[in-house]
Amino acid sequence: MALIKLKELYPATQVSSRNAEAWKLVYDAIEEFPNDEKIIVDTEGMLIEDPCSNVDFKKLMTDSRVHILLHNSTVVMNLIKVFCVSCGYSEDRV
Secondary structure (H helix, E strand, C coil): CEEEEHHHHCCCCEECCCCHHHHHHHHHHHCCCCCCCCEEEECCCCEECCHHHCHHHHHHHCCCCEEEECCCCHHHHHHHHHHHHHHCCCHHHC
16 A cells, blocks of 8 residues: 655645645655555645546546545535536545
């Protein structure tokens, strides 16, 4: 299992739907890992807002290896779970 700390890739306190750079950086980083390795994206120390409206987040979630670890919002967690189910992805990736 691989761990990507979002704050290390994108040193900020917040990632919003308009900010494509953070999710693009994660997407680029997962290319380094083997195709069969589970990847945890840890959002500790970050406020995540409306990621499902971001094109790069949607692209990131097409990779079934990627799991998101949220620390501060059950609302965002539930939004991502609904997004995953509506796209046919497993909701246990959050």
